Amino acid sequence: MSLELERERLSAFFQFGQSVDCVVFGFDGVSLQILVIERGAEPFYGAEALPGDLVRIDEDIDKAATRILHDLTGLDNVFLDQLKTFGRVDRHPMGRVVTTAFYSLINQTKYNPRPASWAVKARWKSLAELHEMAFDHRELLETALDALQSQVRQQPIGFELLPEEFTLTQIQNLYEAVLNTQFDKANFRKKILSMGVLKPLDKTEKAVRHRPARLYQFDTQRYHSLSKQGFLFEL
Amino acid sequence: MSLELERERLSAFFQFGQSVDCVVFGFDGVSLQILVIERGAEPFYGAEALPGDLVRIDEDIDKAATRILHDLTGLDNVFLDQLKTFGRVDRHPMGRVVTTAFYSLINQTKYNPRPASWAVKARWKSLAELHEMAFDHRELLETALDALQSQVRQQPIGFELLPEEFTLTQIQNLYEAVLNTQFDKANFRKKILSMGVLKPLDKTEKAVRHRPARLYQFDTQRYHSLSKQGFLFEL
DNA sequence: GCAAAAGTGTTTGATCTACACCCATGA
DNA sequence: TCATGGGTGTAGATCAAACACTTTTGC
Incomplete structure (x- = not known):
């Protein structure tokens, strides 16, 4: 044909x-x-x-x-x-x-x-x-x-929803809202920090009426280099 | 308009x-x-x-x-x-x-x-x-x-690729082929059996020139009832 | 008995969970 | 100084990796 x-x-x-x-x-x-x-x-x-x-x-x-x-x-x-x-x-x-x-x-x-x-x-x-x-x-x-x-x-896509610089509590709130659960504060922090893809900044929150939280940045470069070595972001 | x-x-x-x-x-x-x-x-x-x-x-x-x-x-x-x-x-x-x-x-x-x-x-x-x-x-x-x-x-979709009745080694081979890795036999068995979605049968392989392996069936019903209770199949 | 694969047990270290506790700030 | 969240340490339980060992079959 x-x-x-x-x-x-x-x-x-x-x-x-x-x-x-x-x-x-x-x-x-x-x-x-x-x-x-x-x-x-x-x-x-x-x-x-x-x-x-x-x-x-x-x-x-x-x-x-x-x-x-x-x-x-x-x-x-x-x-x-x-x-x-x-x-x-x-x-x-x-x-x-x-x-x-x-x-x-x-x-x-x-x-x-x-x-x-x-x-x-x-x-x-x-x-x-x-x-x-x-x-x-x-x-x-x-x-x-x-x-x-x-x-x-x-995958570390949650960070897209946050400002460039954010506190650990902000991430936790985000994950809790998206996944509709609660996490233990201490354990959540340990887990997310242990992945090594958050860069701590020498800055803190301003104008809060409690101890100001440290700000972090998602370290895209580090995430990519870890990914190439087989690292998987999880939870 | x-x-x-x-x-x-x-x-x-x-x-x-x-x-x-x-x-x-x-x-x-x-x-x-x-x-x-x-x-x-x-x-x-x-x-x-x-x-x-x-x-x-x-x-x-x-x-x-x-x-x-x-x-x-x-x-x-x-x-x-x-x-x-x-x-x-x-x-x-x-x-x-x-x-x-x-x-x-x-x-x-x-x-x-x-x-x-x-x-x-x-x-x-x-x-x-x-x-x-x-x-x-x-x-x-x-x-x-x-x-x-x-x-x-x-998700337990791998079983779709196997016959109704299969041996644990068959599943392991399947997973190794699909994921392109190797698993430790003992650990693989422990993990997959611990999920409780495989029903052991009173049957074994036939006509093999070594100890015949027990046959199993995927227990769809049990999987669904476990799923409803929040169970997640993994690895 | 031997080869070949089935099937099990144990040790060790990592990871997760729960929970208690201390710290820095504004008012 | 008090309330509020930030931030950390630890004990116990659970889980995963590595590896050695025993069992059952055909030949």
Whole structure:
């Protein structure tokens, strides 16, 4: 069969729409937050949704995710990890749209969603505040949460959610919020420090009404060199 | 903006092809195997490829994966897990095709790919035997391998690769092949038995020229009841 | 008896858990 | 000086690695 004929026969298949949706996690010091937008177009006009849109026909999916997240929220330089693809026939009321979900952890202090210039309003919401969402976005969100919980224990991605410099208690609070557990303070500290990927700084917190805590930095270089030697971050 | 107008504006986006590709792992007692087919159509006619095809416009992606795997290899009742979606613009020479890869572990003894009736030849190949593959299938395969290696340590999916009844040495060989390591026999046994998900049978191997090994079965029920109590399978 | 693999026990050191205790700061 | 969290030490339990040893089968 010639290429031409084949192409002809296949044309009936080339009618899918492809979209991306981004689950962006943040942490405000107490609870996990998700970046949502208010939809500015049908369907689900005005409903809360994950930032997402249709991919252009000449655009890589990964690049589309980055572009679309930027277009809708102003966020830049965000590392997006692919989560899963959702392809039920009836998931989009306006046609056959397959969506690929991405997720990301960002440092909330670096991004304040108060954009005067963007048409769409983006804002942080805690899990508890989120109820109805457009499309199957609630399902995407749950899937992202599961992925986050299992990834956060095996890779040092939690630090993405914190400011550059942070205290050990901040990390502990973060892990407790994400994994929904409690850790013993002494043991948590010993464990995380024993991995050797935190660089202690000669700085402390300011203006707290108790003994100020030492600040630490995640030591990316050291983590990479340890990784090459077979070291695995865990818990 | 009305729904009609919106639909009109969007039509330019609805020109994607969606395909699925399946990475099916088997184990022959010594090394990990992958089920491949010889392509019967352009492009890459005659080349080795993962079983895969275009999804129909009215078909769920998950269901398409099951159907296509069956059409191409005769395999049935296979649990397919979604792996990742590959969406580079130039990954398919005949148009914009986004593919979603699935993967699965099956018991090789239950499936002998010697189908007289199927047009396409499916066969097992070990990793070492596989070189050139159609499209970006080599990349999909590598991704599946990574996923397999990390999943196999956290969930009791390795048993899918073994016959119903197996010896402890068989499991150990399997784990060593998949993870590409060596385990101490005594310690491996203690660990896997201590999890309490293997049911010892009153049977042994036959026709071996050494002391015959006891046979075991994976105890699915017990695994599920332990899981509910927070038990985690590991290593 | 011998080869070959099945199967078990022990020692040692590392790691985890629980919990008690001391320290530095602001008010 | 008191309240509040920061920060540390230790005993006991649990777990993991290394390795030697015994058992059962076919030939």
